[in-house]
Amino acid sequence: MTKQTTTAWEQMMEPSTVEERTVCKLALGEHSNVYMIQLWEGIYLWANAIHRARLSDQPNAFAKYDCLLLNICHKGRCEVELAQGNYVYMSPGILNVSAMAPRPEYYYPGGVYEGIELVCDMNVLKENLPKAFADLGVTSQDLMKLKRQGNLLARVSTAALQEEEKLFEILCRIGSGEKTHPRIVYDLRLAIISLIYHLMHGEATILHDETAVTKGQRKIVTDAEAELTADLGCRVTVEQVAEHFGVSVSAFKKYFVSVYGRPVSQYMKEKRIEKAKELLIESSESIGTISLLCGYEHQGKFGAVFKAATGSSPLEYRRLHRVPGKSVRRKDTNETG
Numbered sequence: 001m002t003k004q005t006t007t008a009w010e011q012m013m014e015p016s017t018v019e020e021r022t023v024c025k026l027a028l029g030e031h032s033n034v035y036m037i038q039l040w041e042g043i044y045l046w047a048n049a050i051h052r053a054r055l056s057d058q059p060n061a062f063a064k065y066d067c068l069l070l071n072i073c074h075k076g077r078c079e080v081e082l083a084q085g086n087y088v089y090m091s092p093g094i095l096n097v098s099a100m101a102p103r104p105e106y107y108y109p110g111g112v113y114e115g116i117e118l119v120c121d122m123n124v125l126k127e128n129l130p131k132a133f134a135d136l137g138v139t140s141q142d143l144m145k146l147k148r149q150g151n152l153l154a155r156v157s158t159a160a161l162q163e164e165e166k167l168f169e170i171l172c173r174i175g176s177g178e179k180t181h182p183r184i185v186y187d188l189r190l191a192i193i194s195l196i197y198h199l200m201h202g203e204a205t206i207l208h209d210e211t212a213v214t215k216g217q218r219k220i221v222t223d224a225e226a227e228l229t230a231d232l233g234c235r236v237t238v239e240q241v242a243e244h245f246g247v248s249v250s251a252f253k254k255y256f257v258s259v260y261g262r263p264v265s266q267y268m269k270e271k272r273i274e275k276a277k278e279l280l281i282e283s284s285e286s287i288g289t290i291s292l293l294c295g296y297e298h299q300g301k302f303g304a305v306f307k308a309a310t311g312s313s314p315l316e317y318r319r320l321h322r323v324p325g326k327s328v329r330r331k332d333t334n335e336t337g
Helices: 008-012 131-135 140-148 158-175 184-200 215-230 238-245 249-260 264-282 287-293 299-310 314-321
Strands: 002-004 023-029 032-040 043-050 067-076 078-081 087-090 094-098 113-121 152-156 204-207
Touching: 023 158, 032 158, 032 184, 043 158, 043 184, 067 078, 067 140, 067 158, 078 094, 087 249, 113 158, 131 184, 152 158, 158 184, 215 238, 215 249, 215 264, 238 249, 238 264, 249 264, 264 287, 264 299, 264 314, 287 299, 287 314, 299 314
Parallel strands: 002 023
Antiparallel strands: 023 032, 032 043, 043 113, 067 094, 067 113, 078 087, 094 152, 152 204
């Protein structure tokens, strides 16, 4: 049921019977993949499993189409550009309805994003809406009304999010090579119909864009994040960063939360723990050296923070997760594990 090809977009859009339709895998590098399938004529579904901060120069077979795009996030964050040039950020449980075709470039603050996208070709659906949609009371006029609203964000219900996660899991399993029965398209259709039912019956609350940032504010925050994470062994205060970029501390904190979804201190702690995990697994540096490389002068403080975050001490984590063949450079006598 799975095909992987450099022409995955075109392959997904080839005319075919329902039974012939397959999940096409688009490999994007760095453990990032998109799994795509055509469910009905003019309706395409894909699962985004992204583990990098940026995607650029991606092929886009939908650029010439009159699209309605529904994008639901269940993990991480995704940047959405509004019509007026400001930016807002999707987080788990957020739906983005857009009249724009999928873009060739995306930004994922934090470097992780998972969710599904449903792309509707309105040139097809205006004349040929699937009967299953009509049975739910969804008309092509309803879809056109959504499209005319332009970019908007809404918070979906728990039930709708569960349906989204079901779709994501099915697509990823098939796209990763798991064998399945030939009628899987019908299962995906049923899950999509259930999701649309929840969305059309008041289970999505429209959000306003109070957290939007301007292009200039976005640049300040993303440039600051790049500088802060370039050397995790160096600690810089929020006051120093704000002064460097010429904004107040309160403004910088507000912009940062808008883009990355959490305060600077929490974000940096997470980045340091991620780096520590990587070094513990892939290097043979001592715990004390790793502590310094991750911005902790005192090994004891590092150990306490690491254990609070992971449930294991650094030495325990290394023993549990170390890559076979890698050896610890020396025994760390300051920690028992």
